[in-house]
Structures are given as structure tokens and as C-alpha cells.
Amino acid sequence: MLKLICGFYDIYGNQREESANFLTTPIRGLLAVLAVISAIVTAMYYQSDLDRGIFSLLPERQRKFGEFGYQMISSMNILLFVLAALLLAGLSAGIWTELLIFLLYGICCALFAMVLRAVFGGRRGLAVLIPVLTIVMLAVCPVFFDVGDLRKLQLMLPPTYYINGAFNPKYLIYLAVYDIVLLIMYVVIGFVKSQVRKKGSRVE
Secondary structure, three states: OHHHHHOOEOOOOOEOOOOOOOOOOOHHHHHHHHHHHHHHHHHHHHHHHHHOOOOOOOOHHHHHHHHHHHHHHHHHHHHHHHHHHHHHHOOOOOHHHHHHHHHHHHHHHHHHHHHHHHHHOOOHHHHHHHHHHHHHHHHHOOOOOOOHHHHHHHOOOOHHHHHHHOOOOHHHHHHHHHHHHHHHHHHHHHHHHHHHHHHHHHHO
16 A cells, blocks of 8 residues: 555656656756756857858858758757667656657757747847746746646747656657748748848848
8 A cells, every 4th residue: 555655656647767756856847947948058058159151152042051050959969868868767757758858859959959049039029038038938838747727838848848758659659840930931031121122222
């Protein structure tokens, strides 16, 4: 009876291994949030390098690929440590599942930060956004607890997919779709901004 009471269950009612307890389980969610914040910080560094002319030799149409590569290098490095931490804590969902999440979430973090940089700019806007977004992700995403009434809002934030993808294969599909949506948003925002710049130059 004591074992039944002390057992730990994930958000879908599946019993976890005894090594996973209420102190170590939020590690996945916390690391997922950390990966997103790291990507946003990388976006700030990218903007700084862009302003300094480091990418001046790169054609403007190809800069989006340069930014994506810039972000992916950072995201993959961070997620390697995240994966190692989950393996050491005994919280991995299986090596092949983790590797798939690793790839999809790396792309997700990169594109999410690129969209935010395109919308808010790469310096003050993101600097102000980071603490606010961190609190929102910790409160809304199922890091410590899962509030069903916030499900629609949860689906707008990357950590939700990383956390749930380990327990529910459907969220891996959702994560892939989310990546595509972020890519479309980035392309559309870039197109709109380029059109605005062209109209502004014609007026001058």
C-alpha cells in the first residue's frame, strides 16, 4: 500500500520508474526552458554580429540560412548537455525517442528564437522578453504541474512539446508541425519587413 501511495505517475497516468521522484522529474521541463532561453540569447549575439558587419559578405537572401545555422550550432550544443543530464538522472524516454526529440526540438528552439528576433529585434526587445517569457513558460507549460485549461496556451510554447513528447508519441508529430509553422512565420515576417523597407526607400 505504501508503494502505491509513493509511486510517481506522469501526466498521462503512466507509472514511472522508482528512481524518478517529484524532485528529479521537473528536470526535463526546466532543461527544456533553459534550451529556449539559450536560443534567445543566441539570437541577441547573432544580431550583435550582424550589426558589426560579420555577415556583410553573405547575400541578404542567404542570411536566413546563415542565421539558422548560427542558431542550430548553439541549440545542438545546449541540447547535448540536456540529453546527457536526462540520461544521468534516469529520466530519458529511450535513446531513439530522445534523439528524435533532440533533432526536432533543436530546430524548434532555433526557429522560435529567429521568429522572436524578427518580431522584437535582437537586443533590448529580447532582453526585456527573456525574464517575462521564462516565467510564462514555467507557469504555463507542464514543468511542475499540468493545467488542462491552459492547453491551448501550452501549445504555443516549445517546452510543452519537449516534455510531452517523451511520454506521448503524438507530440512528436505536433512538434514537427510546430517547426513548420515557425518556419512559415519566419519567412512571412521576413517578406513583410522586406516589402516595408522597399516602400520606405521608394518614398525617400
